[in-house]
Amino acid sequence: MTAYIVRRLLWMIPLLVGVSIITFAMLKRIPGDPVTVMLLESRSSGRVITEADRERLRKQYGLDKPAYLQYFDWLGEVLRGNLGTSIRMKQPVTEVIKQRLPNTMKLAGVSLVITLAIALPLGILSAVRQYSWLDYVLTAFNFVGISIPQFWLALMLLYLFAVEIQLLPVRGMRSPYVEPGFWNHLVDTVTHYILPVTSVTLASLAGYMRYQRAAMLEVIRQDYIRTARAKGLPEHVVILKHAWRNALIPIITLLGYVLVILVEGSIVVEAIFSWPGMGLLAVDSLQQRDYPVVMAIVMLSAVLIMIGTLLSDILYAIVDPRVRYD
Structure with a gap:
């Protein structure tokens, strides 16, 4: 039984990696990104958003990088025990x-x-x-x-x-x-x-x-x-x-x-x-x-x-x- 449990736990590692890649790819296929949503909300409140503001926010959240680099950045943080910071609530995801x-x-x-x-x-x-x-x-x-x-x-x-x-x-x-x-x-x-x-x-x-x-x-x-x-x-x-x-x-x-x-x-x-x-x-x-x-x-x-x-x-x-x- 112990050997069976160990094998099952080890198999979870490649499965989780596969799930993370598929999920990340699907999120990137959704139209828009966090910065676009933030800009739309700002414009609805009457604020003027420039293109420089847009690029600054994209760089701040790492969205200016290619998708595969964004994934590796996220994976590296997860392996260090950091799930990241919520873009919307400005709080650590764990909190x-x-x-x-x-x-x-x-x-x-x-x-x-x-x-x-x-x-x-x-x-x-x-x-x-x-x-x-x-x-x-x-x-x-x-x-x-x-x-x-x-x-x-x-x-x-x-x-x-x-x-x-x-x-x-x-x-x-x-x-x-x-x-x-x-x-x-x-x-x-x-x-x-x-x-x-x-x-x-x-x-x-x-x-x-x-x-x-x-x-x-x-x-x-x-x-x-x-x-x-x-x-x-x-x-x-x-x-x-x-x-x-x-x-x-x-x-x-x-x-x-x-x-x-x-x-x-x-x-x-x-x-x-x-x-x-x-x-x-x-x-x-x-x-x-x-x-x-x-x-x-x-x-x-x-x-x-x-x-x-x-x-x-x-x-x-x-x-x-x-x-x-x-």
Whole structure:
């Protein structure tokens, strides 16, 4: 197992280099650059920008160099542990990420816990009671949930509960002003969480339920499950102890990406509800052509995907003793 993990970690190095080259090349293909965006914003405010100002800014940010030299400059700084400085916010990229990351982890973490707490039991129940009215209802819910786009669901929830009924806040994590007191702050925080958490949870609920149902249906037909029942074991012991453990393997594949979900969050939901997290940061940085921030977010995502995949493979061996890595 140790040799396998070491090999996987070493393979991450060329993969990350490839991801960085492709991402950097794609950013350079986007029309405009950070200086162009800055000049457009300055002109809209009435400021006069000369060509000398443009060249000075391009030289200041190293944009006057060929693209391959810009990439090597960025790579050299990364190897020294420096992710660069945000062109838009004039702060180190690490500081920008530290400010936004906790907000995304709070939203994604709460949504993930609620999703798993609902999806896994319902998936098991749907499989155990296959072809019952409950199974048909849950299957119909799954098809509807998978078919509805997340952005549409978030917009509908926003329109209904924040605009029409005006029951919940429209945006952000907290109100600009809250009456002093613990309960006032708690209620304000909870009300701001409801719509984003509901949007993320409903969007992912159907997928987890379908995976769990399909895995359980395959497992409960196995011979060792019939043998366990023939021994007279209680049904809940057969399902939870013998069947569910083996039915967790497909779910573990999805849980391998939990790290990415916790760090990157939902770009769509964060953008719609103006949630100050990593997803909204990625959207704003792309619009502003803030290359250092975009590169940091993409590379962080790539690292987490690789680590998540590796953790999934390790968990396979823990859940299923038959799985061995030589």
